[in-house]
Amino acid sequence: MSEIPSSLPASSWFTHPGARNWSCPPVRDDVPGFHASLPDYAPTPLTELPSLAAELNVGRVFVKDESSRLGLPAFKALGASWAVHRTLAERTERQGDGPPVTLVAATDGNHGRAVARVARRLGQRAHVFVPQGVHPTAVAAISAEQARVTEVAGHYDEAIRQAADAVASAPDAILVQDTAWPGYERIPAWIVEGYSTLFTEVDAQLAAANVELPDLVVVPAGVGSLAQAAVIHYRSRPADSVPAALLAVEPDTAAGVLASLTHQEPRTVPTGKTTMTGLNCGTPSALAWPYLRDGLDAAIAVTDAEGARAARDLAALGVSAGPCGAASLAGVRAALTGDDADDRRASLALGPASTLVLLSTEGAAANPQYLDHRS
Structure with missing residues (x-):
């Protein structure tokens, strides 16, 4: 294993x-059944790693490996598929069958590709806005889903603004975004509902390992x-x-959730370059904020070097993780x-017998920038 940091700034x-x-x-209980009905659905692995438990001086450590989820290398398809399903079902109820719509999203990579994949499979169109800094291979992967891609000369928040503006001027377009703001909450709420399948799987997998409930769950946080x-x-x-206990992890160059929690109000922070591209978000989702403020036990920021070291160590243990996924470790x-x-x-109420679950939200293949750096 790699050397562990010896200090942590307050x-x-x-x-x-x-x-x-x-x-x-709770969220509605029919979401896991919807995902189970999809032709390429299978629960992702929950892998126990005893060497990490020994390193961290806890009882057991499990990693939820999202490196292959519904045919894509990240968890985002859970939220995108459910939100698009709900959106199109409601549209059909109101208007009946009609021509294809354009599903619009801003993305650092994984969410946009998931929206584009769902659109293609359902015979809809997709238009994805990508901020600067996203690797060309990730942009190409979105284009390969037959989506129109607009590359934005700005950060993630600017990509969201342009995506929302595009929808406002196109009557056949629907914004499918995983962050919310006042007046735009319904579809982001459906995306969050879609993510619930991941935790339902964890419950069942822990039960099979004779664990009723973890003592700590560690979650990478972008918009939250x-x-x-x-x-x-x-x-x-x-x-x-x-x-x-619940711990959120962010890059130290884009720690909007940590800043908001520290000040006890939503804050926007300037974002910089990071290999954790899927977490390079400066503003927490307005929908997520009250839940993060009241329900998170802790938040922490880590460096790119720490994320890359964790990704290498997970790879050595048989878990494919890009820096975003490895942020949990x-x-x-x-x-x-x-x-x-x-x-x-x-x-965090942790002791030597505690059980930890680390969410590894993307595989190494989801982050070409990391693969370039690693090679």
């Missing part, structure tokens, strides 16, 4: 002691929609169950080791 860590006392309603799904899943459980390493680690462990 500005890179946030904790909320009351998060496990907060609760919320997957972290929102994690909060809803684990904060809507029966009151007599022992709640799981990088984050939990930073949280549970080094200066003040005992205090951080205590804030």
